[in-house]
Amino acid sequence: MNKDFILRLTKYKRLIHKLKALGFEKVFSNNLGDAIGVTPALVRKDFSILHLSGNKRGGYNIDMLVEEFDRILGGSEQQNVIVVGCGRIGTALMEYTGFSTDDLNIVAGFDQFPEKVNNPTKVPVYGMDKLQDFIRENNIKVGVIAVPDAEASRVLDMMVEAGIRGVLNFAPVELKCSKYQCETSCEIQNVNIALELEHLFYQISTQDIN
Amino acid sequence: MNKDFILRLTKYKRLIHKLKALGFEKVFSNNLGDAIGVTPALVRKDFSILHLSGNKRGGYNIDMLVEEFDRILGGSEQQNVIVVGCGRIGTALMEYTGFSTDDLNIVAGFDQFPEKVNNPTKVPVYGMDKLQDFIRENNIKVGVIAVPDAEASRVLDMMVEAGIRGVLNFAPVELKCSKYQCETSCEIQNVNIALELEHLFYQISTQDIN
Ligand SMILES: NC(=O)c1ccc[n+]([C@@H]2O[C@H](COP(=O)([O-])OP(=O)(O)OC[C@H]3O[C@@H](n4cnc5c(N)ncnc54)[C@H](O)[C@@H]3O)[C@@H](O)[C@H]2O)c1
Ligand SMILES: NC(=O)c1ccc[n+]([C@@H]2O[C@H](COP(=O)([O-])OP(=O)(O)OC[C@H]3O[C@@H](n4cnc5c(N)ncnc54)[C@H](O)[C@@H]3O)[C@@H](O)[C@H]2O)c1
Structure with missing residues (x-):
């Protein structure tokens, strides 16, 4: 895994936790892209590498993303x-x-x-x-x-x-x-x-x- | 110029100024490489891009390097x-x-x-x-x-x-x-x-x- 990819994963994880705390239920790749500073296409590519799917109309489910990123990057024990x-x-x-x-x-x-x-x-x-x-x-x-x-x-x-x-x-x-x-x-x-x-x-x- | 090259130039410049302050008159590419964290071959390659020459026996002349790097990276005005x-x-x-x-x-x-x-x-x-x-x-x-x-x-x-x-x-x-x-x-x-x-x-x- 190259370092840029890992850095993006860490950024996605932090952002998703913050969105969950704000009460979001869904999020689109272009929101994630804007917040992290990458293109929506790269977000979709990263997520497909991790086998995370969303749908065009509804975006990605936040609870699913939180669970998956905790699994991939390790849970949030201190x-x-x-x-x-x-x-x-x-x-x-x-x-x-x-x-x-x-x-x-x-x-x-x-x-x-x-x-x-x-x-x-x-x-x-x-x-x-x-x-x-x-x-x-x-x-x-x-x-x-x-x-x-x-x-x-x-x-x-x-x-x-x-x-x-x-x-x-x-x-x-x-x-x-x-x-x-x-x-x-x-x-x-x-x-x-x-x-x-x-x-x-x-x-x-x-x-x-x- | 790619970002890594510029970052190395800035590191060379700072190191050379410190060596001059310590009273060094010459320095070899392997000393520069060790201090910056790169191979001596990369140092020599970077220096040849900048048309800076040294010799195998004596290394690079510190005063020449200080002058050249101030010219390339801008002098040391505050x-x-x-x-x-x-x-x-x-x-x-x-x-x-x-x-x-x-x-x-x-x-x-x-x-x-x-x-x-x-x-x-x-x-x-x-x-x-x-x-x-x-x-x-x-x-x-x-x-x-x-x-x-x-x-x-x-x-x-x-x-x-x-x-x-x-x-x-x-x-x-x-x-x-x-x-x-x-x-x-x-x-x-x-x-x-x-x-x-x-x-x-x-x-x-x-x-x-x-
Ligand atoms: N302290 C750390 O170790 C640390 C670690 C990671 C990240 N950061 C980040 O670095 C930044 C600074 O952290 P800190 O610990 O120094 O924060 P701090 O709260 O100690 O200082 C922030 C300063 O900014 C001033 N301020 C707030 N709004 C302002 C505005 N609109 N215009 C001008 N001044 C304003 C406040 O008066 C305060 O003096 C924060 O964004 C923080 O998240 C800090
Ligand atoms: N303050 C900055 O804005 C800044 C900016 C760039 C780089 N740095 C670098 O960050 C580092 C810390 O800077 P600072 O401003 O906090 O320095 P500081 O002098 O305020 O703090 C250094 C601390 O390290 C302790 N210390 C010294 N030798 C020690 C040893 N052998 N074992 C354990 N503790 C030891 C000292 O007692 C002191 O409390 C320095 O290397 C500095 O060059 C700081």
């Missing part, structure tokens, strides 16, 4: 996440209430100076000495890295060693799982905000030339 | 950015000192309740009534959207109308430039943190099946 580095980005993530609509739950934060963290939330913040036990005891699979760039790869190794399988990294370094440590592979998604901004400037400057 | 929505994400961006190493400069924040914003930085925060004049008077080309999802598309229209050409959007909605307003196109880059996390969970669950 997906627990930890945050390592409770500074500006880390605490913004811990305070965000929007994650619960997507069945995401930040269960703990970790920091080298836990007593200095300004944490108005109920999410507990621990020192780094508790990180690996917490990951193993609570079977945590996904974590966020929000520490300074120089610390990120060391923190990654600690997380992977304890059993983390997926990492969302905000530090501006290209993190790679040091192969020798990974019996199971670890998916790393880098979010580099400065790079995204620079990329926007570059795209604008090339438009002006063309 | 790239000014505004932030609309000065809540958790918005203030984290305004407080971040790391942008200056990439010649990025957050020059102002805008919020519907500017007096409520907790802003320990020197970056001024204004009400939304000042947004469009500020964009026009300071020729701002890039902005960040960090308002709630229901507000994002209205805020985008205000920004594009005033001349913004590139937007980094954190609100979890697929923003599209409403075509009728765009004489010039507007590049929109969506950063959806919840989706990235869900995508990691999905990738892990599919690994377990295979």
